[in-house]
Amino acid sequence: MKPACQATLRFEGGKWYRLIEAAHLSRPEDYFSIYQSGCNHSCLKCHSWYFTQRATGAWMSTDDIVEMAAKYAEIVTVKEPRWRATMWHATDLCRHCGMCVLWDERHPLCPKVLKPDQVVLSPQGWGPARNIVAFTGGDVACRAEFYAQAAEKIKKECGDLWVLLETNGYGLTPKNLEVLASGGVDSFWLDIKAYREDVYRRLCGTTNEWILEAPKLIVDMGFVLEVLTLYIPGWVELDQIAKIAELIAEVDKSIPFTILAFFPEYKLRDVRPPTLHEMVAAYYVAKGKGLENVKLGNVHIFAKSLKDLEFLASLLGARAIG
Numbered sequence: 001m002k003p004a005c006q007a008t009l010r011f012e013g014g015k016w017y018r019l020i021e022a023a024h025l026s027r028p029e030d031y032f033s034i035y036q037s038g039c040n041h042s043c044l045k046c047h048s049w050y051f052t053q054r055a056t057g058a059w060m061s062t063d064d065i066v067e068m069a070a071k072y073a074e075i076v077t078v079k080e081p082r083w084r085a086t087m088w089h090a091t092d093l094c095r096h097c098g099m100c101v102l103w104d105e106r107h108p109l110c111p112k113v114l115k116p117d118q119v120v121l122s123p124q125g126w127g128p129a130r131n132i133v134a135f136t137g138g139d140v141a142c143r144a145e146f147y148a149q150a151a152e153k154i155k156k157e158c159g160d161l162w163v164l165l166e167t168n169g170y171g172l173t174p175k176n177l178e179v180l181a182s183g184g185v186d187s188f189w190l191d192i193k194a195y196r197e198d199v200y201r202r203l204c205g206t207t208n209e210w211i212l213e214a215p216k217l218i219v220d221m222g223f224v225l226e227v228l229t230l231y232i233p234g235w236v237e238l239d240q241i242a243k244i245a246e247l248i249a250e251v252d253k254s255i256p257f258t259i260l261a262f263f264p265e266y267k268l269r270d271v272r273p274p275t276l277h278e279m280v281a282a283y284y285v286a287k288g289k290g291l292e293n294v295k296l297g298n299v300h301i302f303a304k305s306l307k308d309l310e311f312l313a314s315l316l317g318a319r320a321i322g
Contacts, residue, residue: 005140007055008038016146021057021137023068025075025122028322030090031132031164032072034065039138040170042205043193044267045232052138062146066153069133073158077118078128085132085162085187086226088256088295091322094119098126109309109318134164134189141171141180148183155184162186168193168204169211177221187224190214195240195247203235215251226256228297231274231282233262241282245289256293257286258322261301276302276312283316297322 001007008019019037026033039052046052078093093114095107100116118128133154135147151163165180166189192211194200200208218225229244230236241259248255259282263273274282279302286294296312299321303309312321 004038004040004055004138005143008036008057008138009140009143009146010059011145015061015063016149017059017061018065018146019055019057020060020065021051023065024124025072025120025127025129026134026136027096027122027124027127028090029087029132029134030078030094030127030130031087031134032069032129033134033136034068035137036135036140037138038140039168040140040142040206041168041193044203045230045235045262045265045271047263047265048137049266062150062153065150066157069154069158069161072129072133073131073161075120076129076131076161077120078114078130079160080130080132080162082162082186083224085164085224086256087134087164087166087189087228088226088258088293088322090127090130091295092319093130094127096125096127101126108306109313109321111318131160132162132164133158134166136166139167139171141165141167141169141176144171144176144179147185148179151180151183151185164189167191169208169214170206172214172217173210174217177217177223181221181223185223187226188218190218190225190227192227192229192244194236195243199235199240203232212247215248215255219251219255226258228258228260230260230262231279232268233272233274233278235268235271236262237278238282238285242285242289245286245291245294249290253290254292256295257291258295258297259283259286261296261298263298263301273301276308278302280312280315283320295320295322 037057
């Protein structure tokens, strides 16, 4: 069996080619997501295992990726500044209900900052199209040259698109970060899957030793950074979320932090999702470490009614609900 960086990535004729499962305007991120096959992790809870743990999809060159990005640029409805080249800021704009388009009404938690003509339909629902191209799904950031080449070409052909890399951080060594910077990558959505090394190894199949050093390196090199962590009952709970929040706060208290609710998938189908009260406790733990920008994500997993949403909004404020 070949490692992902060999099975789903190749270099021919001066161009990188990558196995791509899909590419479209995604929700709730509201940017153009390129879903990659193959990953340098083997996470037990992976929700994209059917293409990240298998070599599947179509081979696309960096030129093919630029062509897709250029077509996406034509439908962009919201141009973000670079510091907002994140998933975290998407819910500042839209609740993805489509009510303003379909019924000329607003969701109770609507931020009320977009006009209806800025809200468009995509394969995953309603929302804006922001000027961001993201590499998501599988992660082979350990082969930084691919992402650097793709980013450089995107910037050359579509200068007003930001390039974001959703990553587990395993490949973000100082040398690779320099390569990514040289290509013009703008931002990282860093998924810190666990703080304790023993839990991380059991959950993901590898170490997190240098992943915990990545936030400082990323910020010091001038990239935009956001961090997320999954609340997984019995695996990643308040103690580890507190340590991750503390680590982020030591770098910069303004770094956006999302705490996602786990849902049963892949090899953790027998693990329950967190409750509403557990997620609220996680929010307060992160805020207690000094972080200024904290949100809860996958809200539908633990807030199953309008009453639950209203409770969350009254307790934490609508901006904390991702």
